[in-house]
Amino acid sequence: xxxxxxxxxxxxxxxxxxxxxxxxxxxxxxxxxxxxxxxxxxxxxxxxxxxxxxxxxxxxxxxxxxxxxxxxxxxxxxxxxxxxxxxxxxxxxxxxxxxxxxxxxxxxxxxxxxxxxxxxxxxxxxxxxxxxxxxxxxxxxxxxxxxxxxxxxxxxxxxxxxxxxxxxxxxxxxxxxxxxxxxxxxxxxxxxxxxxxxxxxxxxxxxxxxxxxxxxxxxxxxxxxxxxxxxxxxxxxxxxxxxxxxxxxxxxxxxxxxx
Numbered sequence: 001x002x003x004x005x006x007x008x009x010x011x012x013x014x015x016x017x018x019x020x021x022x023x024x025x026x027x028x029x030x031x032x033x034x035x036x037x038x039x040x041x042x043x044x045x046x047x048x049x050x051x052x053x054x055x056x057x058x059x060x061x062x063x064x065x066x067x068x069x070x071x072x073x074x075x076x077x078x079x080x081x082x083x084x085x086x087x088x089x090x091x092x093x094x095x096x097x098x099x100x101x102x103x104x105x106x107x108x109x110x111x112x113x114x115x116x117x118x119x120x121x122x123x124x125x126x127x128x129x130x131x132x133x134x135x136x137x138x139x140x141x142x143x144x145x146x147x148x149x150x151x152x153x154x155x156x157x158x159x160x161x162x163x164x165x166x167x168x169x170x171x172x173x174x175x176x177x178x179x180x181x182x183x184x185x186x187x188x189x190x191x192x193x194x195x196x197x198x199x200x201x202x203x204x205x206x207x208x209x210x211x212x213x214x215x216x217x218x219x220x221x222x223x224x225x226x227x228x229x230x231x232x233x234x235x236x237x238x239x240x241x242x243x244x245x246x247x248x249x250x251x252x253x254x255x256x257x258x259x
Contacts, residue, residue, distance in 0.1 A: 071184030114196025118205030
């Protein structure tokens with residue numbers, strides 16, 4: 001029986017033209033025997049701008065819905081998800097060769113790892129790439145490590161949330177992405193960090209396109225009042241999850257506690 005990785009992409013009109021590049025990067029992926037991917041493209045809106053760019057491939061499904069931002073689009077797309085693992089791929093980004101196979105290998109090898117991330121490289125308009133300073137070492141990320149770094153470094157996480165691959169069961173338990181106008185993926189990353197161990201791959205897994213129309217490049221994204229509110233809510237959720245002592249996977253019961 002074929003096992004799947006579900007790749008989820010939120011898209012709106014201006015970013016639709018990049019979908020063929022994202023699709024090409026998916027087609028370059030070589031997964032272990034018995035595995036395949038499915039691609040859930042979800043438009044944040046109901047216009048006719050996106051559909052012409054959706055590939056004609058049985059592994060690809062396309063949905064539309066009323067505008068609510070990328071987090072809402074991704075979460076709605078989960079209704080169609082069949083994979084054991086869910087991988088994020090923004091419409092304007094590209095996976096590097098081998099990215100999905102590395103995610104699968106880690107999650108299959110160690111059931112105590114709940115989510116994975118990898119190094120991301122900025123893909124600049126001239127086609128060159130640039131890395132990010134301060135990546136962690138290749139290997140496991142202990143619970144709480146991401147939140148601690150994020151809090152100490154002006155709300156900058158040590159790993160990029162656009163590279164996340166997560167166990168679908170856990171993603172559903174957390175309710176998908178946060179209902180925020182931006183930073184919804186950072187909110188999810190902090191929640192995952194609060195309840196489960198992660199993994200960072202130092203090998204680049206994503207080319208993060210930089211272009212004039214991207215949402216994170218707009219002035220509204222850095223509005224100080226809204227940014228402070230987003231960070232406050234994301235942190236409060238993560239700390240509440242950590243305080244609940246709920247973990248994924250659930251810790252074995254202590255026999256002494258039941259005596």
